[in-house]
Amino acid sequence: xxxxxxxxxxxxxxxxxxxxxxxxxxxxxxxxxxxxxxxxxxxxxxxxxxxxxxxxxxxxxxxxxxxxxxxxxxxxxxxxxxxxxxxxxxxxxxxxxxxxxxxxxxxxxxxxxxxxxxxxxxxxxxxxxxxxxxxxxxxxxxxxxxxxxxxxxxxxxxxxxxxxxxxxxxxxxxxxxxxxxxxxxxxxxxxxxxxxxxxxxxxxxxxxxxxxxxxxxxxxxxxxxxxxxxxxxxxxxxxxx
Amino acid sequence: xxxxxxxxxxxxxxxxxxxxxxxxxxxxxxxxxxxxxxxxxxxxxxxxxxxxxxxxxxxxxxxxxxxxxxxxxxxxxxxxxxxxxxxxxxxxxxxxxxxxxxxxxxxxxxxxxxxxxxxxxxxxxxxxxxxxxxxxxxxxxxxxxxxxxxxxxxxxxxxxxxxxxxxxxxxxxxxxxxxxxxxxxxxxxxxxxxxxxxxxxxxxxxxxxxxxxxxxxxxxxxxxxxxxxxxxxxxxxxxxx
DNA sequence: ATTAAGCTGTTACATTTATCACAATCTTTT
DNA sequence: AAAAGATTGTGATAAATGTAACAGCTTAAT
Numbered sequence: 001x002x003x004x005x006x007x008x009x010x011x012x013x014x015x016x017x018x019x020x021x022x023x024x025x026x027x028x029x030x031x032x033x034x035x036x037x038x039x040x041x042x043x044x045x046x047x048x049x050x051x052x053x054x055x056x057x058x059x060x061x062x063x064x065x066x067x068x069x070x071x072x073x074x075x076x077x078x079x080x081x082x083x084x085x086x087x088x089x090x091x092x093x094x095x096x097x098x099x100x101x102x103x104x105x106x107x108x109x110x111x112x113x114x115x116x117x118x119x120x121x122x123x124x125x126x127x128x129x130x131x132x133x134x135x136x137x138x139x140x141x142x143x144x145x146x147x148x149x150x151x152x153x154x155x156x157x158x159x160x161x162x163x164x165x166x167x168x169x170x171x172x173x174x175x176x177x178x179x180x181x182x183x184x185x186x187x188x189x190x191x192x193x194x195x196x197x198x199x200x201x202x203x204x205x206x207x208x209x210x211x212x213x214x215x216x217x218x219x220x221x222x223x224x225x226x227x228x229x230x231x232x233x234x235x236x237x238x239x240x241x
Numbered sequence: 242x243x244x245x246x247x248x249x250x251x252x253x254x255x256x257x258x259x260x261x262x263x264x265x266x267x268x269x270x271x272x273x274x275x276x277x278x279x280x281x282x283x284x285x286x287x288x289x290x291x292x293x294x295x296x297x298x299x300x301x302x303x304x305x306x307x308x309x310x311x312x313x314x315x316x317x318x319x320x321x322x323x324x325x326x327x328x329x330x331x332x333x334x335x336x337x338x339x340x341x342x343x344x345x346x347x348x349x350x351x352x353x354x355x356x357x358x359x360x361x362x363x364x365x366x367x368x369x370x371x372x373x374x375x376x377x378x379x380x381x382x383x384x385x386x387x388x389x390x391x392x393x394x395x396x397x398x399x400x401x402x403x404x405x406x407x408x409x410x411x412x413x414x415x416x417x418x419x420x421x422x423x424x425x426x427x428x429x430x431x432x433x434x435x436x437x438x439x440x441x442x443x444x445x446x447x448x449x450x451x452x453x454x455x456x457x458x459x460x461x462x463x464x465x466x467x468x469x470x471x472x473x474x475x476x477x478x479x480x481x482x
Numbered sequence: 483a484t485t486a487a488g489c490t491g492t493t494a495c496a497t498t499t500a501t502c503a504c505a506a507t508c509t510t511t512t
Numbered sequence: 513a514a515a516a517g518a519t520t521g522t523g524a525t526a527a528a529t530g531t532a533a534c535a536g537c538t539t540a541a542t
Contacts, residue, residue, distance in 0.1 A: 064385055066471065072389055074381065086374045095381065095475075118370070119363030126356060129366075132373040133327045136380060140315065140336060143384045144305055147432035148313055151499070182519065191388035193500055198521065215508090230307065235330060392529070423489065434530055439491065456538090 017080050018130040018237075026117060026124060027054065031107035036060075042098035042106060043084075049094045050111045052084040058104030059179070062096045063188075073189045075138075076101070076179075076241045078165070082131055086111060137238050146190060149229050154190035155200050157229040159210065161241045163219045175219040189241070258321050259371040259478075267358060267365060268295065272348035277301075283339035283347060284325075290335045291352045293325040299345030300420070303337050304429075314430045316379075317342070317420075317482045319406070323372060327352060378479050387431060390470050395431035396441050398470040400451065402482045404460045416460040430482070 019027070031054060036042055042053055042060060053060075055077055062075040062083065074096060077083050083098065118125045145157035159177075167175030183194040183201070190197075204210045209221040219225065226233075260268070272295060277283055283294055283301060294301075296318055303316040303324065315337060318324050324339060359366045386398035400418075408416030424435040424442070431438075445451045450462040460466065467474075 064389070066389065070389070072385060074384070085378065086370050087378075092476075095378065115367060118366050122360030122366070125359050125363070125366035125370075129327050129359065129369060129373065132370065132377065136373065136377040137326065137328075137336065139377060139380045139384060143315070143380060143387070144313060146384070146388050148305070148307065148311070184519080194520085195501080195522085196499060199499095202521080234336075235333075237330075425489080435490085436492090436531080437529060440529095443491080 018134055019082070019127050020123065023121075023124050023127040026121060027109060028107070030113045030117070031109050034106050034108055036100040036104040036106060038100050038103050040100050042100065042104075043094050045094055045097045047094045049085050049087050049092045052082060052086065052109040052111065052114065053098070054107040054109065055079055055081045055083065056105040056107055058106075059101040060098050060104060060106075061101050062098050064096050071188045072191060073185065076165070086114075086128070086132065134237055137234075138240055141234055141238050145229055151190060151192045151196055152200055152203075153229040154192070155186065155197065156204075156225040157231070158186065158189050158241065159217070159219055160222065160225050160229070160231060161239055162217070163222070164236055164239045165241050167219070170218065172220075174222070176213065177217045177219065180215055181217060259375055260323070260368050261364070264362075264365050264368040267362060268350060269348070271354045271358070272350050275347050275349055277341040277345040277347060279341050279344050281341050283341065283345075284335050286335055286338045288335045290326050290328050290333045293323060293327065293350040293352065293355065294339070295348035295350065296320055296322045296324065297346040297348055299347075300342040301339050301345060301347075302342050303339050305337050312429045313432060314426065317406070327355075327369070327373065375478055378475075379481055382475055382479050386470055392431060392433045392437055393441055393444075394470040395433070396427065396438065397445075397466040398472070399427065399430050399482065400458070400460055401463065401466050401470070401472060402480055403458070404463070405477055406481045408460070411459065413461075415463070417454065418458045418460065421456055422458060 017024075033056070036058070038058075043049075043051075045064070057079050059079075060077045060081075060083065061073050062077070064072045064074065075083075085092075085094070114128075118128060142157070142161075146154045149157075162177045162179070162181070163175035166177050166179045168178050170176055183197045186201075187194045187197045201210065204225075205212075207221070207224060209219075209224040211218045211220055225231070258265075274297070277299070279299075284290075284292075286305065298320050300320075301318045301322075301324060302314050303318070305313045305315065316324075326333075326335070355369075359369060383398070383402075387395045390398075403418045403420070403422070404416035407418050407420045409419050411417055424438045427442075428435045428438045442451065445466075446453075448462070448465060450460075450465040452459045452461055466472070
């Protein structure tokens with residue numbers, strides 16, 4: 001690791017939790033901690049979905065994989081994020097897999113315990129509804145971006161989301177995305193091939209919209225990327241991966 | 242209207258409400274009724290998002306439209322559905338528009354009233370969380386279907402969803418989609434052009450997977466459509482438009 | 483009954499995106 | 513330091529999808 005990289009990794013990304021300190025205090029009471037080494041799964045597609053996961057450190061991606069080995073990355077979560085699904089059915093199954101992109105420390109909540117708390121604490125119920133509303137809006141906004149403006153739109157939207165989620169601002173108004181990403185990963189986030197991503201990124205580089213520094217992607221011209229995906233400047237809490 | 246069409250329209254589609262009768266009774270207390278004629282908007286993109294809408298009769302589509310006149314249809318709702326967003330921010334704005342596809346009767350709930358009820362009634366809070374969880378799963382499943390298997394996959398997924406939402410079973414194991422849909426509408430649901438939809442539908446017809454009857458689309462070979470979009474037989478409540 | 487408007491079907495052609503194949507580069511392991 | 517493995521870059525080609533233009537058909541309006 002070089003000095004530059006170390007300093008990049010030190011950045012604490014702006015986490016926009018919807019949970020109040022009070023709510024978090026209550027939740028900490030009933031969660032139990034578990035460590036997940038890089039590459040391991042918090043849960044698999046098909047597991048019973050009766051838990052929520054509070055990510056204390058590390059990063060987790062939520063994925064869907066196909067028979068033929070293709071993978072779709074739906075989300076990338078980081079410290080402070082809650083993940084998992086609160087489900088309307090009992091005995092319901094995970095629709096996706098969650099895997100640790102780095103070593104993770106996770107607080108696990110049983111859905112049954114949670115339901116009791118929601119009955120008891122109105123504020124906690126409201127906080128959870130806000131969390132659910134927010135995560136749904138993230139999904140809807142991504143849905144729109146993936147479907148409406150072709151692969152270049154999908155890629156630019158994703159780069160902006162990455163910049164807003166993992167970004168550290170640079171001197172000249174850009175963002176360094178403080179997470180190394182391969183072209184394959186990017187392609188799995190937008191349902192394209194790595195070759196397409198490569199070509200699109202090279203186009204963006206020619207236009208000085210993005211660049212590479214020490215293997216990290218740098219967003220130089222935010223406005224240009226916004227123009228490609230017709231960005232409407234959603235609230236920052238919605239513009240995430 | 243012919244006899245056939247009348248009988249089609251009479252079908253009461255299987256509505257899978259997550260709200261208990263108790264919850265609905267409480268909600269009815271605080272909702273006020275409003276009628277929306279076909280073509281009118283329940284709300285516009287950009288309106289303050291401080292209400293929820295309970296659809297008593299009629300159908301409503303949720304859309305996003307662009308500067309250049311393109312339209313994306315995100316959802317189609319029907320009687321018994323709740324719609325709108327419960328938002329984490331105050332003063333938050335609608336991300337999409339809701340327009341009446343038919344004359345509608347709607348019960349409107351103020352978010353502020355609702356928050357009080359959620360504080361007071363644990364069961365109601367749980368019901369709302371189930372509703373939110375379910376609607377989110379619908380969006381996620383559609384996201385997956387739109388991105389992973391190309392336009393044909395997206396179309397087949399949409400046809401199956403329509404069949405499960407609006408479908409009346411036929412004698413030979415198929416579904417009649419009891420809602421007339423233009424190719425434009427279908428294309429706006431999957432982010433494609435009407436010409437592509439036309440070609441794809443003709444292919445499906447040649448393969449005896451779908452057909453037309455009195456202008457209604459008939460799904461003949463559910464399995465074939467499922468194979469195209471790699472359907473995983475989500476719960477019926479998730480397989481909706 | 484006639485007109486107008488909107489929807490469908492179908493061409494030819496352009497653009498976008500995927501596929502395949504392979505070389506060049508960078509990283510990690512030995 | 514060398515070898516193995518992963519990632520990136522790029523060209524040739526194929527497949528998918530969009531664009532434009534227009535004829536025929538259906539439905540709604542006059």
